[in-house]
Amino acid sequence: MSDAAAGPREWVPSPWIRRLTLAGFSLFVLLAAGSVQLSSMVGEAAGSLPPTPDVATLPVSAAVTDRNGQLLRAFTTRDGRWRLPVDRETVDPRYLDMLIAYEDRGFAGHHGIAWSSMARAAGQFVGAGGRVVSGGSTLTMQVARLVEGQPTRNLWGKLRQMVHADRLEQDLTKDEIIDLYLTLAPFGGNIEGVRAASLAYFGKEPGRLTTAEAALLVALPQSPEARRPDRDPEAARRSRDMVLDRLVAMGALPAEEALAAKDDPVPLVRREFPMFAPHLAEQAVKAQPEKREVALTIDRRLQEALERLAAGRARIVDPKVSIAIVAADIGTGDILASVGSAGLFATQSAGYVDMTTAIRSPGSTLKPLIYGLAFELGLAHPESLIEDRPTAFGAYVPVNFDGFSRGTVTIHDALTESLNIPAVVVLDAVGPARLVSRLRRAHADPRLPVNTAPSLAVGLGGVGITLRDLVATYAAIGNGGEPVTLHDGIVPAPEAGLAAPVLDPVAAWYVADILADVPPPLNGSPGRIAYKTGTSYGYRDAWAIGFDGKTVVGVWVGRPDGEPVPGLSGIVGAAPILFEAFDRLGDRRAPLPRAPSGAIIASNSELPTPLRRFRHPDEDMVARDAAPEIAYPGDGVDVDLGLATGFASPLMVKVRNGVPPFTYFANGAPIGRPDFARQNLWDPDGPGYVTLSVVDAAGRGDTVTVFLN
Structure with a gap:
């Protein structure tokens, strides 16, 4: 020019x-x-x-911005140019003054x-x-x-x-002409417009520029290819200084300011354009292709921090492992961060797959809602006693994660220790259909096998669900049981209206109060948040979802292809990330809510008699005086203990029902009488058939015959 x-x-x-x-x-x-x-x-x-x-x-270029107008991600035009929407109101007045003074004073x-x-x-x-x-x-x-x-x-x-x-x-108008210049001026390569140039060369929006930066942006369009700082920084410096000198000569710039600006280095490389929340940004552009700029509810600062957290943690775990994180405001439903993977270009972990919306098994993360329903129905209180002992529900025989039973525990402890058997007993009482219905009230979309009704397996992960669904569910618990509609700005937020509660306020507070007592991981402090972990069958998914008084955060860790990750668990793999995510919330942290009116804060002995012990509506199914049954091994099965190798493992005999203590027998000879445990280890002499028997404190027994090898 x-x-x-x-x-x-x-x-x-x-x-x-x-x-x-x-x-x-x-x-x-x-x-x-x-x-x-x-x-x-x-x-x-x-x-x-x-x-x-x-x-x-x-x-x-389609531009996707955060809740404060900061650029999250931009896309090139159809002809491959970076030409971002910009106008004079978003550009540093210093640059505009220098541009007009240098190019066209009249x-x-x-x-x-x-x-x-x-x-x-x-x-x-x-x-x-x-x-x-x-x-x-x-x-x-x-x-x-x-x-x-x-x-x-x-x-x-x-x-x-x-x-x-x-x-x-x-x-x-004159302003419209200036806006056209700001949008179309060439700055080298496929960079057009002052906004794209400022991001490419300085890594920032053009709203606040230094004198040296403004002068360089004035100089480049006159000969954009020859003066590109990433190609010829010396030519870029000379052209910038020429602009500064002329502005001084014209009286448009103080000499001392120009002299100081000449000491500033010119950029040597062209920076990458921002690419935060890449999965969500792409969805936004596809959903609204006609819009020049789409504003999301994302907070760029938090999004950037959580993306770094996910990428760093994934490198430590396994290159094939991905991590997804969703953070949302409990009061408004605004999604503040949505990390779809450990890195968009992480090829080994399929980084292009958005795992915030992938359907996976939730493991134990639905247990809080199960107990919440029992509290709401008046079947239990956090201090109610419940039996943790092997119990059969037809062919379905749940066992605890570690294989051990604790006997009589409070529901508070059953949830904080994530015991499986009490959770299934309670789910059987409240009904799996009711659990699925309440998930839907929370705006979750649980996926069941085609043409099947909800079963007890749902309580331990036998259902498909997404990370967003779980975050919505826990947001409702943190919101006093009222559903929270998560939204990200891609489509308008729905208008508030009457909606059926997920839980009543007292039940929701009971759940939150218990989850605040869940032992934290090594990098966490107790009582900061209410949270729950979960691990799906086969170590395929690790979960941790938690909330404080203002924000809910969910974390998923696993392989997008669904392959197992040995040793992966919610408490080890996901919980540390959850606590680090809360550390990055800054001033968004808030204490958990206080107890609502009607909450009973009492020890077990102070509770009304019906609440002191959880009682299943069908007591015959889980009656404490039912005869004992050998739950494992089953009658007539072959058990491979490695007896032929010389490195044999002991046989674990497990019992359900009955009254402890139990006496265990092998071929009529006693092999153990633990005080209250419902399992007993026995080292057999060698392979062959063996008859196993158990007798409880009431003299009732059960017998099975198995073949050991």
């Missing part, structure tokens, strides 16, 4: 005089050059101009053409024997060239540019 006119405000001719002068001036220049042609007529130039662009509909007063500059350019053209020395281009003329995308280093191009500038001044 050429140098601009300088000097005081000049006389502006009326429109009809301006057109006559333009035609006459053009004819004069052409005659002086000895090359008059019909094609140079002003009428022909005006008749072939493109439509005046509307900056509001100009094709630009911009505010002229109507597209600086006549004194054009006269000077014409004289130079004639004096140089028909060679263009300087173009005298105004900012409006430069916009005309950018709109057409045609070169102007020839007479016809310059004439056309002048005619086009006159048209732009008629059709647009």
Whole structure:
């Protein structure tokens, strides 16, 4: 681009005089050059101009921003250019002042053409024997060239540019012309517009620029390829300093400020554009392809922190392991962070897969809702006693994660220790269909096998669910039982209305109060948050979901392809990440809510008699005086203990029902009588058939015959 006119405000001719002068001036220049042609007529130039662009509909890169307007991710235009939406209100006024002072001091007063500059350019053209020395281009003329995308280093191009500038001044305001320049100006490579240039070269939005940065952005469009700082930093520095010197000479910049700016280094590399919440951003653009800018509910600061956390933790665990994190505001449902994977380009862990919406087994994470339903139905209190002992429900025989039973425990302890058997007993009482229904009230979408009804297996992970679903469920618990509609800004948030509660306020508080007592991982402190972990069958999914008084966070760890990860568990793999995520919330932390009216805070002995012990509505199924049964091994099975190898394992005999203590027998000989345990280890002498028997304290017994090898 050429140098601009300088000097005081000049006389502006009326429109009809301006057109006559333009035609006459053009004819004069052409005659002086000895090359008059019909094609140079002003009428022909005006008749072939493109439509005046509307900056509001100009094709630009789709931009996805966070709740504060900060850029999360941008996408190139269809022709592969970075041209981000921008206007003068979002650009540093220092840059705008320097741009106008350097390029076109008379911009505010002229109507597209600086006549004194054009006269000077014409004289130079004639004096140089028909060679263009300087173009005298105004900012409006430069916009005309950018709109057409045609070169102007020839007479016809310059004439056309002048005619086009006159048209732009008629059709647009000065502010609209500036906005077009800010959007279309070239800055090297596929970078167009000052916003894209500021992000590419300085790594920041153009709202606040240093003097040196502003000067470089003024200089680059004049020769964008030759002055690219990532290609020729010395040329970029010289052009920047030239702008600074000229501004000083014009009195538009203090000399000392320019001198200090010259000491600033020029950028040496072109930076990557931001790519935060990449999965969500892509969904946003696909959902609203017509929008130039989509604002999400994401908090970029938190999103960036949690993405770094996920990537760092995944590197420690296994390169094939991915991590997903969702954080949401309990009060509004705004999703504040959505980390879909440990890295979009992490090929070994399929980073392109958004695991926040992947359907997985939830493990034990639904237990809090199970107990919440029992509290709501008046079947139990956190201090109610319940039996943790092997219990069969037809062919379904749940066992605890560690294989051991604790006997009589409180429901508080059953939940904090995540015992499986009490949870299934309670689920059988409240009904798995009711559990699934309450999940749906929480705006979750549990997936059951086709054409099957909810079963007791749902309570221990026998259902498909997403991380977002679990976060919504726990948000409801943290919200006093009221459902929370999670939303991210891709579609408008639904209007608030009457909705069925997930739990009543007292039941929700009981659950939250118990979860606040769950022992934290090694990097956590007790009582900070209410949380629960879960591990799906086969060590395929590790979960940790928790909340405080303001925010709910969910973490998933595993392999996207569903393969097992030996040793992976919620408390080891996901809980530490959950606590670190809460550490990154900053001022969003809030204490857990206080007990609502109606909550009973009492020890077991102080409870009303019906609440002192959990009683299943069908006591015959789980009656404490039912005869004992050998739960393992089953009658007639073969048990491989490795007896033929010389490195045999002991046989574990497990009992359900009955009254402890139990006496265990092998082929009629006693092999153990633990006080209250419902299992006993025995080392057999060798392979072969063996008859195992057990007798409880009431003298009732059971017998099975198995083959050991």
